[in-house]
Amino acid sequence: DIQMTQSPSSLSASVGDRVTITCRASQDISNYLAWFQQKPGKAPKSLIYAASSLQSEVPSRFSGSGSGTDFSLTISSLQPEDFATYYCQQYNDYPLTFGGGTKVEI
C-alpha cells in the first residue's frame, strides 16, 4: 500500500497568513493526488485533484503543486473560514490512502 505522510500535523496561523502543508508519498504517484478540507462535524470537501487542479467553486487562494512523491497545498491568504483540517489522498493505485491530516488553528 502507498503511505501518505503529511506535515505538520497541526499549525497555528493568523488571518492573512500564507500557509503551506506538505504531503509525501511512499512511492512515485505521478500527479494522482487530491486535497480535502474538513471542518468539525462536517463531511470532507474536495479542494484539488491532479495535484494542482481546483475543484469547481474552490477559491483561488488555494493552490496545489508537486509530482512524484512530494506535494504541497498552499493557502495564499488565510481566511477565517479556512480554519479546518486538511487531508491529502493518493489515487495512483488501490487501496486509496489518505494522509494523517493537518489541523490549521487560529
Add this chain to the structure above:
Amino acid sequence: QVQLVESGGGVGQPGRSLRLSCAASGFTFSRYAIHWVRQAPGKGLEWVAVISYDGENTYYADSVKGRFTISRDNSKNTLYLQMNSLRPEDTALYYCAKDSRPGTMVGIFDYWGQGTLVTVSS
C-alpha cells in the same frame, strides 16, 4: 444538485451485521463509481471500498475484505454496504463519496454525503 444521503447506522454488537445505504440524487447514478470512506471518532479518513458504475467491479481495503460487501441498485439510485462480523475497530462515521469521472474508478471524489455513524459495542 448532487445529494448523497447515508442511512442504516446504529449500534451493532461484535460479530453481528449491519447494512448501510446511500441514496443518490441530482446526477445519473448509473454512470459513476461510488466509494465508502470511514472516519473513526477523532481520527483521520480511511477508504473502505468502491464499486464500479455497473456493479461489475469492486475493491476493498484489507481491513474489511471478506467481511464487508459493497453493492448497488441502479434502478433505485442506491448504494449499499453490508457489514458482517463487526469489530469494535469498525466504529466510525461512514461516508459515501461519488467518483468524479463517468465510467471509471479513478478515485477522485467530488461529492460526499454527510455520513452515518456505526458503533460496534456489546
